[in-house]
Amino acid sequence: MIYLQLFLEFFHIGLFSFGGGYATLPFLFHIAETQHWYTAKQLTDMIAISSITPGPVGVNVATFAGYTTSGVIGALIATSSVVLPSLIIVLIISKLLEQFKHNNYVKSVIYTLKPTGCGLLAAVGVNMFLNDMSLCGIILFLPLLILSFFKKLDPLFYLGISALFGLVLSFIKPVF
């Protein structure tokens, strides 16, 4: 049953993703490979849309994936499933806040999980880079990357410049 599958997949994303919105991406790409609910190309479009619409990217992508799979009900299930683990975990922690902060095992697990989340995200970054890059991509990517070394800019600046570059390019270049 598709609804149950959606619930399980997105619940496990909420439970295991570590390190913010883009940390859901490794899981979403894994779903693309295993469940065939959407393709990696569709997911890349979803990520682009999610980055320029309001709300946490993780929630956007969950809603989108749920909707493409089985309509509004799918979207509702995916979105609530992805935040349900947060709700359970945070409510428990709020009640046990003091013990939680000072437990050595908890500290050691967090200490190990942080670089894990970083490694997973780095892997996604590399894979997306290899999939998406073309000559025009490099022409846009490299200057922005170099700029980011020197100046701390609003994330929206990068998205705005990139969108503008893509828009202009669409009038010159026949296909993407």
Added chain:
Amino acid sequence: MEKNLYNIYKTFFKVGTLLLGGGYVILPLLQSELVDKRNWIDNDELCEYTALSQSIPGLIAANLSIFVGYKLRRTGGALAAISGMITPAFLCIIVLAKILEEVIKLKFIQGIFWGVGIGVLILIYLAIKEIWHKSVIDKFTFTVFFIIFLLSVFLKISPALLVISAIVTGVVRQAILNRKKPEGEK
């Protein structure tokens, strides 16, 4: 403004609407809405909740909303906050998803999406850099990072499996540390 459930929902709805381009902008938004404008919590509490939200699983924005909501009005407040946070995202995507199939045929839209896709790569790089500074701090954490990275890129092992292995590693590491240290010195 009174801390009732409706106002909590409304406040987080506003923050959710203003939240563009990734979860890291949520902190300044919450500071302005909850600390400065409404005086619902203070800056220290917000910083503590942010640190906690980053050290547990789940979306940081979701975790943070639930922490603050719970602090304001216990479980009801938590539910109001998280619903408010995800409503704008949900509505926006549902509307967009309906028209997307038509819209994506337009060439200039394809161009914009392509461009934003490249911009997202920059944001992902920045996110990696930010997490890296906080998480890869010594030989052990570097080794964990490197092994996870290699397993994920080359063997395509399921991320959940890697996270579970990391949790086990963390527990085993602490058990070994406990054994090395004399009793009572933990």
